[in-house]
Amino acid sequence: MKKYIADLQVKENQHLNNSYFLLKLTSDQPLAETKAGQFVEIRIDGSKDVFLRRPISIHYTDKEKNEIWLLIQKVGKGTEQLSKIKSGEFLNIVYPLGNGFSIEKNFSKPLLIGGGVGVAPMLELGAKLKEKGIEPTFLLGARSAKDLLELEMFEKFGRVLTTTEDGSVGEKGFVTQHSVWEKESFDQIFTCGPTPMMKAIAKLATEKQIDCEVSLENKMACGVGACLCCVEDTKDGHRCVCSDGPVFNSKNLKW
Amino acid sequence: MVKIHKKTSQTLIKMNTTIDLGKGLVLKNPVMTASGTFGYGIEFADFVDLSQIGGIIVKGTTLHHREGNPYPRMAETPSGMLNAVGLQNKGVDYFIEHIYPEIKDIDTNIIVNVSGSCIEDYVATAEKINDLEKIPAIELNISCPNVKKGGMGFGTDPNQAKEVVSEVRKVYKKHLIVKLTPNVTDIVSIAKAVESAGADSVSLINTMLGMAIDAKKRKPILSTITGGMSGACVKPVALRMVWQVSNAINIPVIGLGGIMNETDAIEFLLAGAKAIEIGTANFIDPAITIKVAEGIRNYMKENNFSSLNEIKMDI
Numbered sequence: 269m270k271k272y273i274a275d276l277q278v279k280e281n282q283h284l285n286n287s288y289f290l291l292k293l294t295s296d297q298p299l300a301e302t303k304a305g306q307f308v309e310i311r312i313d314g315s316k317d318v319f320l321r322r323p324i325s326i327h328y329t330d331k332e333k334n335e336i337w338l339l340i341q342k343v344g345k346g347t348e349q350l351s352k353i354k355s356g357e358f359l360n361i362v363y364p365l366g367n368g369f370s371i372e373k374n375f376s377k378p379l380l381i382g383g384g385v386g387v388a389p390m391l392e393l394g395a396k397l398k399e400k401g402i403e404p405t406f407l408l409g410a411r412s413a414k415d416l417l418e419l420e421m422f423e424k425f426g427r428v429l430t431t432t433e434d435g436s437v438g439e440k441g442f443v444t445q446h447s448v449w450e451k452e453s454f455d456q457i458f459t460c461g462p463t464p465m466m467k468a469i470a471k472l473a474t475e476k477q478i479d480c481e482v483s484l485e486n487k488m489a490c491g492v493g494a495c496l497c498c499v500e501d502t503k504d505g506h507r508c509v510c511s512d513g514p515v516f517n518s519k520n521l522k523w
Numbered sequence: 524m525v526k527i528h529k530k531t532s533q534t535l536i537k538m539n540t541t542i543d544l545g546k547g548l549v550l551k552n553p554v555m556t557a558s559g560t561f562g563y564g565i566e567f568a569d570f571v572d573l574s575q576i577g578g579i580i581v582k583g584t585t586l587h588h589r590e591g592n593p594y595p596r597m598a599e600t601p602s603g604m605l606n607a608v609g610l611q612n613k614g615v616d617y618f619i620e621h622i623y624p625e626i627k628d629i630d631t632n633i634i635v636n637v638s639g640s641c642i643e644d645y646v647a648t649a650e651k652i653n654d655l656e657k658i659p660a661i662e663l664n665i666s667c668p669n670v671k672k673g674g675m676g677f678g679t680d681p682n683q684a685k686e687v688v689s690e691v692r693k694v695y696k697k698h699l700i701v702k703l704t705p706n707v708t709d710i711v712s713i714a715k716a717v718e719s720a721g722a723d724s725v726s727l728i729n730t731m732l733g734m735a736i737d738a739k740k741r742k743p744i745l746s747t748i749t750g751g752m753s754g755a756c757v758k759p760v761a762l763r764m765v766w767q768v769s770n771a772i773n774i775p776v777i778g779l780g781g782i783m784n785e786t787d788a789i790e791f792l793l794a795g796a797k798a799i800e801i802g803t804a805n806f807i808d809p810a811i812t813i814k815v816a817e818g819i820r821n822y823m824k825e826n827n828f829s830s831l832n833e834i835k836m837d838i
């Protein structure tokens with residue numbers, strides 16, 4: 269897929285709660301084709317502490333409105349600075365990067381699991397699956413109700429199940445403890461979230477013999493497979509998360 | 524309003540951005556890419572017309588396959604970064620068989636950065652690359668530790684630097700660039716040593732040894748604890764060294780370290796460099812190389828310079 273450097277205009281910067289914000293970006297040019305699970309690298313200028321670009325997953329694309337959405341959690345200086353951007357301003361991004369989830373594979377009942385900000389790529393994945401005629405089940409996990417964002421968006425594309433650590437909404441506990449694992453069977457898992465969560469899911473998938481794809485978030489510099497900074501130690505040796513990933517089949521990882 | 528017409532001498536002057544570094548290495552413009560930051564060039568083909576770059580110096584290549592260091596290999600630092608990639612590459616034979624055919628017809632100078640952990644490895648690697656028709660030069664990375672001599676860097680001791688360059692010189696017949704490490708007290712003595720051993724040019728600087736610590740976790744960030752610093756923050760050191768070395772030796776100096784834009788590049792040319800390399804800046808702007816090449820052209824136009832040699836410091 270051809271990659272671009274583009275100045276996209278911020279159409280909306282919606283603060284969803286204290287730590288999450290949603291950026292809707294657009295352009296007067298048609299946006300590039302992207303795949304679910306791919307990401308963009310954002311340039312955040314104006315500070316010596318934010319030197320490198322920041323990788324952020326494609327959260328959703330709206331072809332009609334020519335929009336690309338990013339769901340971002342404030343964790344440090346770069347994301348903090350980015351949260352202050354106003355509509356009308358421009359963001360320089362390099363995109364689309366990475367491989368994306370393999371939606372062309374043969375499956376009929378996929379489970380899409382997102383934890384924390386890892387829910388971001390799951391919305392686009394759900395939308396693309398629905399387009400293909402496959403109704404996904406989303407299993408979304410968070411600390412508490414206020415961290416479960418945009419549920420109505422997810423509901424547009426499939427069934428939504430939730431867990432919260434404090435039980436404030438959905439089932440109490442972690443995504444791996446949800447009762448759906450006992451009640452139903454799935455033939456494909458896609459997941460993105462904190463590493464311990466993805467490791468637990470990968471283990472469960474192996475036990476249940478379900479193919480499982482995970483999206484990793486190693487620290488990156490170039491984003492295009494040139495610097496070899498972002499490598500994951502896989503069964504095939506060091507692989508670049510930015511260009512061979514970020515999506516890997518869990519059976520290829522040394523987890 | 525009275526319009527004052529500047530003398531449009533630009534149209535009269537024929538501007539020449541080519542630079543001949545000697546022994547068959549001629550660049551169409553002074554901008555090259557720094558090893559380890561631009562892959563094999565093809566990773567950036569969507570962003571820049573590779574034939575518009577003066578030279579592409581590909582990833583560090585060693586005799587044998589290397590997996591490199593464990594993750595984490597990168598730490599962001601103020602106006603820069605540390606890396607500890609550890610020369611991950613598939614070895615020179617893989618390069619010759621699988622990568623060379625893919626890149627050899629790009630209309631620029633493809634230069635291989637050669638690394639090793641003992642003299643024999645450097646020599647064997649250089650000898651194999653000498654046979655590749657479309658590779659006009661190698662860049663010998665002497666910042667690596669000499670495993671046989673207790674891990675002390677080849678590039679930190681004039682005698683060892685001289686020895687490895689002399690041995691490679693015996694087998695390598697084309698343009699030999701030697702890349703110097705800044706982690707020394709007296710860079711001039713190393714530059715003189717490699718010049719006397721037969722280098723055709725030197726490039727400097729490689730990364731500066733640094734460290735980053737995570738105060739929250741009370742742990743070093745890099746798996747190797749220390750790593751090489753690059754990016755905007757190293758520029759003043761790099762400029763100083765390029766200045767010192769170009770005043771002390773007679774072979775061309777290629778300047779790099781923290782070049783982020785055309786002004787930085789011109790500063791290196793003013794310090795005495797005949798050509799420059801762009802490294803970390805490629806991560807921030809993947810199209811920076813051609814922008815810098817264009818910027819140098821504009822600078823020459825504005826100053827009515829017809830050749831790069833006219834870019835000189837006034838002191």
Ligand SMILES: Cc1cc2nc3c(=O)[nH]c(=O)nc-3n(C[C@H](O)[C@H](O)[C@H](O)COP(=O)(O)OP(=O)(O)OC[C@H]3O[C@@H](n4cnc5c(N)ncnc54)[C@H](O)[C@@H]3O)c2cc1C
Pocket residue numbers: 307318322323324325326339340341342343344345346347348385388389484485486487488514
């Ligand atoms: C492929 C990919 C997709 C991503 N998608 C999203 C997304 O959709 N939304 C989102 O909010 N974030 C996403 N991230 C993570 C995001 O890139 C980091 O949170 C961001 O770079 C932090 O920048 P900062 O300057 O705010 O924080 P920094 O000041 O750099 O760091 C602050 C804290 O965040 C941690 N951190 C920094 N980078 C990462 C990282 N790559 N992964 C995990 N922790 C990190 C640091 O260790 C530190 O503790 C993604 C990362 C990758 C690699």
Ligand SMILES: Cc1cc2nc3c(=O)[nH]c(=O)nc-3n(C[C@H](O)[C@H](O)[C@H](O)COP(=O)(O)O)c2cc1C
Pocket residue numbers: 495496497557558559560582583584606608610636664702728729730752753754755757779780781782800801802803804
């Ligand atoms: C990720 C990374 C990998 C590098 N790998 C090599 C290498 O293999 N061989 C080498 O001689 N220099 C290597 N370097 C050093 C650069 O070529 C360059 O000398 C240094 O980064 C300073 O220039 P800069 O500030 O423009 O990046 C590497 C630098 C980085 C950031």
Ligand code: FES
Pocket residue numbers: 487488489490491492493494495496497498499508509510511
């Ligand atoms: S970030 Fe450079 S190779 Fe992945």
